Amino acid sequence: MYKLFLSLRYLRRRRIAFFAIAAVTLCVAMVLIVVSVLGGFLDMIQERSRGLLGDLILDNQSLQGFAWYEEFIDQLKREMPGEVVAATPVIFNYGILRFPDSNITKPVRIVAIRLQEAYEVNDFKRSLFYEKHYPGTTTLAEQQQPVYGWDENGDPSLPPELKAALDNSGWKPPTDTKPDQAEQGGTLGALGPGHYDMPQLSALFAADQLTMRAEELLNRVRGTATDGGSGDSHAPVEAELEALARRCERLREKLEELRPPAGTLERLQDFAAALGRANTAAQGDDAGLALALEEFVEAGRLLTADLYALRRPGYLGDRLPGVIIGLDLLGPPNEKGDYERPWPRGEKVLLTFLPLTRRGVLSGQQAPVKAMRYVDDSRTGVYEIDSLCVYVDFDFVQDVLAMSPQRLTPELGGGLTPARTTQIQIKLAGGLEARRMRDRIQAEWDGFAARLRAETPPGPLDAEIQQLSWVKVETWEERQRQFTDAIKKEKVLVTILFGVVSVVAVVLVGCVFYMIVQEKTRDIGIVKSIGATSLGVAAIFISYGAAVGVVGSALGTTIGCLFVRYINEIQELLIRINPELRVWSREVYVFDRIPDTVKVFDITWIVAVAIAASMLGSVVAAWRAARVWPVEAIRYE
Structure with missing residues (x-):
């Protein structure tokens, strides 16, 4: 009992111990912040990669793509009904996006998807703004522009379908929004989120x-x-x-x-x-x-x-194919970090495609320019995606890029070429090991390709047959491995570096305790003279070190958690003071926000190491106190 009493008394009364507590506090906070930010960065990469790519990806790393994808998807669903939940083809291409009213042009990556199938395979639906607030209204099919007007009561209103969807979403207007602020500059008004034109x-x-x-x-x-x-x-x-x-x-x-x-x-x-x-x-x-x-x-x-x-709400203009635009293509966020949509939903845009032939060269025809309607915007949180990608209907892009079945000339034997895609994304049933399924599906593809090569005679389809051998199956982790492995190594390296720096806290604890032992030699002699053992005296200072570690860890954990929780707000404050103080750049670090989550596991092991280090720092002082002879200590005093 006396051990606990004396260790707590020293902790309260010896002010020099506050320096040791401060050192432990700073080291715990520092390591916790670094581990949380880097670990959160890694988790965000893995989460977004899996959310956007599905569990497995079939790809031949070529823009002209590969053929017979529909037949293989059907075979997968037939042969592996319990393992493959969904699969969808995707086409990637590059083009130029132009907003006619402003003549702004931007290079884009065109992603052709089957929207409903993409919802089943990955988390793309969660990134859509209008689909969130107006469920079921986002489509890539041909459509007119939705416009708001006045209803029979003279109130601003959206078309009935959009109004019903908004009501079903459960969205409620902010209490501080006035009716006359509706739909001004893309604000949240009486008509709901987003911006509609009239x-x-x-x-x-x-x-x-x-x-x-x-x-x-x-x-x-x-x-x-x-x-x-x-x-x-x-x-x-x-x-x-x-x-x-x-x-x-x-x-x-x-x-x-x-x-x-x-x-x-x-x-x-x-x-x-x-x-x-x-x-x-x-x-x-x-x-x-x-x-x-x-x-x-x-x-x-x-x-x-x-x-x-004509003031009634409804739909106007030509029926044009829909396009979903990455949010950062519409413009950067404002000072508060909010995005303002400068164009209303349904605005007409022009998209230029770069068609490739079956052999991978630019088509001889002039680059097709298609008028489309901006139907929604996507914010995945990955800057490289949101500032580059637009999403268009799969079948529409196939036709534009001549990747749909094409008629062969009589010289080549006539007939049709098979349709092509550049990627197949696959979602697996829960609980399956992705790498094992990768090997099974790769073997399934190899057998499928071998059968096609055996059944297809040499001739006009040689290019399609050759492309089959390039198709490889990857897991979402393997697709991002080069990036994630670098982040993992960086996390370990930085943690080690800050751990080495934290050795200063151990040394400081040892110095403080040694000074206390030197100052309290007479007290130690008295304690031992009334029956305390050497082990008991050593335990006093070991407990003292543990108490310093517990208090310092508690303070450091609190500071670290608060700093990580509000790290984005802290950066915004620094930017307002001076834009040059920006630490996290979306262009460099991919994501538009700094990771702000602290894991309980990280807190546990950091606190445990901090307490153990504090106890380790007190070992020398405890050993010195245990060696004190009561007679010599009292005689000396």
Whole structure:
């Protein structure tokens, strides 16, 4: 009992021990932060790799891909129904993405997927913004642009399908969001998350403004006629009419994109014809000009009334294939780390493809440019993916890149070439060992390819047959092994380096305890003189070291956990002070956030090592105290 009493008394009363506690605290916090960040970085790589690639990947490392993939997928499902849960083909290509309104062009990696199959094989669905808030509305099929409008009550509203999906998602608007803030700059408003456009509102305002300008011009002409003006005063009027003509042309282009009912287009033609008659009348007297302007104003009012009837929410524009865009392609995050979507959902974009022939050379045809609709954006958290990849329908890309079945010329024997893909992603049933399944599926593929080579005579399909021998099966770990192995080695190396630095804490504990023993020689002699054994005296200082380790570890763990938990906020604060203080760059470290999770296992072994090190540092002092002879210690004093 006296051992515990004296060790706790020294811990409370000897202020010099606070230096030892501080050393242990700093070392524990330092090692915990380093291990948590590097370990979290490694875990993020492994988690995202498996989430985006599936369990196994069949790939021939070639952009022109390989054939007979559908037959092999069917064979896998037939031969391994209990092991293979799902499999889907994927095509990779490169191209150029352009936003027509801004003429911004960006190089992209085109990923062709079957969306529903991708949902089954990997975690791609979790990365989609609009699919999260409007479940079931993201599709890569041809579609029009969804636009919001006003419902019967005069409130802003989305099309019924989107509104129902939003209600089913369970999303609730923030309590601090006002209704009049809805859909401004991509904020969360009364309409829900994201940004939807209302181009019919823009056309309505344009027609209304044109009519108002025409009315002002009409009043001026009538005033001139009343004052007895002459035709020479028509020069400013002609300039005004030319400006109205230019604005009318822009309105026509805008309306043609909306594809309104035929009656509305007829109203627009009447509107333009009335403006033409006003231009002609400007060469004559004021009475004729005023009459023509009256017709123009009346046509504008009729057009505005038609456009007002189009204010209902719905779908507008041509039916175009959908494209999912990596979030960082839309723009960088703001100072708060939030992404603002500058383009509304359904915006038209242009995607340029680079088609390859079966033999891997660029096709002789001009690079195809396809108009598509931005239907969703993907944020996987991996910067290299989110800043480069766009996702398009698999069958659509096959046709564009001539990877679908192609008809052979009569000279080559006619017939069709088999369709090609560049990759097959496979999801396995839970509990299966990925490497064992890799070997089984590789053997299955080798047998499948050998049978095709035996059944296919030499001829026009030689290129497809040759590509079969390049196909290899990899696990998601093997696909990222070069990267993950480097991170593992870096984690071990840095932990060792900081462990060596932490030896300072052991030395400091030893020095502090040795000084205490030297100062307390008489007290040690008295304790031994009343019956304490040498082992008991040594145990006092060993317990003292353990107490220092426990207190220092508790403080260090608290500091380390808090630092890791708020490490991203700390970096943002440093960036606000000076942008040069940025430590974690998305471009360098792949992910857009610093890992901020601490594992219980890491806390356990770091605390255990810290306590053991503190006890080790007290061994010399304990040995010195145990050797003290009571008579000599008391006589000395």
